[in-house]
Amino acid sequence: MPLQRQRIELRGLVQGLGFRPFVYRLAQEHGLAGWVLNRSEGVLIEAEGPSSVLASFIEALNSQRPPLSVLTEISTELLPCLGETHFQILPSPTNSTETEAWILPDLATCAACVQDLFEAGNRRFRYPFTNCTYCGPRYTIIQSLPYDRPRTSMQSFAMCPDCEAEYRDPGDRRFHAQPIACPSCGPQLSLWNPLGEVIAEREAALQASEKALQAGQILALKGLGGFQLLVDARNAEAVARLRTAKQREAKPLALMMQDLIQVKAYCQVSAEEAALLTGPQAPIVLLERLKKQNLAPNLTQTLNPRLGIMLPTTPLHHLLLKDLGFPLVATSGNLSDEPLCTEEQEALVRLQAIADLFLVHNRPILRPVDDSVVHVIAGQPTQLRRARGYAPLPLAVPAIQAPLLALGGHLKNTLALSRKGQVFLSQHLGDLDSPSSQNQYRHHLHTLPKLLGIEPEALACDTHPDYFSSQQAERIALPRIQVQHHLAHVQAVMAEHGLNAPLLGMAWDGLGLGTDQTLWGGEALELLPTGWQRKAWLRPFDFAGGEKALRKPAYIALGLLHSLWGEEIWERSELAPLQALKTSERKLLKQALASPELCQTTSSIGRLFDALASLLDLRQSCSFEGEAAIELEFLAQSWSGSAEPWPIPLQFSKDGWIANPEPLLIALLADLQLNLPKPLLAARFHASLVQLLLNLAQNSGLETVVLSGGCFQNRLLLTQAIQILQRAGFKVYWPQQVPANDGSLALGQILALHTKRKETAHVSGHSR
């Protein structure tokens, strides 16, 4: 049989997953000679042997590749034979000019490593930093590509002879595992008091931490992507103390449980949910809680039917959870609205008032990455916060070939960078209000393009001039476009699902700046191949109070009623929002609503939720934006009977269709007079919005409907909307790999930027 030598180039997600060892073993099995190496563009192989064997080798490269790896391209080239006799792994070239490989996310401990951890006599028995080619830290420890130990935060740990032998043994699971470590050469634990004094080390540190958790203390733990705060999830007093100290009064707290068996003692788990929980990304999954259980009642709002649960993500978490035998609260190590802590000394300062003890280690975290949050909608995993386990994997968007940058929004920010058909999304970077989050945002903006080796040619940001991200955009010397907030929401879904116009984009959210300078949020946008327009929207209303109104649903409710019925509303003393305000506050609001210059105008469905929550007297003050809307969802979900929609008629105006909530409000107030159960009223409100979505879709004459924007984080609304629209024959899409909230803006902005550049190139091409 004739001998051949082939040069094989593999591109995609091929580094850090044991790809080279896999290639090595495969070449051995096939009896081929040659070599494999990692370079920044991907994996390069030269293999020599009989031509038919080479062909089956190349086939197996694709069909047998390691779990999680993604091959986007295999190219081959015939070379002259060199007569080599064995196969080897060559070191990475250090002078690569182009960085094109993907960076892997951090992956939860694999089953084999968990087994090592609990196997008496194993040399990694109870070692909290064990990992292998298939699991462990990646993105949080990578300094630069190509992915090799000297370019990670493991560089200062010299391998011991045993680890070195495993690292060099192609038959070993840890062959070329860059973060390989063991008790004699790797990172170690220590337990600090709030003064930073070492109380215990190694196993003793772990055991003292467990004692503290059993006693109801708050432990700050240096995890994979940053500090977490841990506390016994059954201890209401400890949970309350954590809430107060962290200034997180109402938002639900995530839990970590030992294994699927423990989760099932507290929650219902579907097959899709179980797969998410136990997968290598190991996100927080929102699950329906069981009624009878011994968890602290203050983990979530009273009405919340769900719990956010994750399984252990690192060996350290496995040890803690198994030793303790009870679930832990595992929430981000930060004060409310601030970035995650990653460094011990910083944690001592920032978490001093929260944590009783600090369980730390000496492996640096180079990049903060929060836990991801996912729920299952219509059988599909749907992101609520995309971070650990997912970031910075790209989404395939073949249309976008140029290197571009998008700066995202202001809340729940993410960044996006594109290159050759792929869009890389940063991890969730959070709200950009505090100076510390702004600093961190600037840092990511500066370092992420370098890490990915992308030099953007142009950038996109939101049209809102007050967003911190928009302000940063002005400081970057690149051609820039501003993308309308709700257009970006719709385009994010188009990018994710590869959709083309024509389609109808329902963008329902809190507030975003519209092209008419009012605050949109209840829009139906028509996207045609020739451009887009605002096709329909919620009848705009004024509200007063600015930022304060976002925490006071009564302000929104009275603004809405005042816009409809004028001064007469002040006489209607039966209205819950009037009763909720002190006389002085009511007087100020009355004056403000009578002065258009003190008001803002909005068409936001998110704000309509606020108004309803206030009118039902469900909630009159919020600790975070959207809290009232969330409670309204929970209240509606508690209604098990049928719920007739109230009318929200569409009325034609010269600019488009206007959805008028007045008949809904009249009907609601009548139902309140009848003292109908409030869960029924909340359910009727949801049914009304779902009916409105259907009417808007049928009115549009379009077949494809996109649902996007923060309102579609509402599980009840989204699930019912998908159902009713699909039954009526529409093709329905919603954000799944990116969140429906502002975390998806950057993805939409980058597609809008690409589209704009294409149009401009087209126009200038004609004028030549």
Ligand SMILES: [Zn+2]
């Ligand atoms: Zn492993």
Ligand SMILES: [Zn+2]
């Ligand atoms: Zn070692």
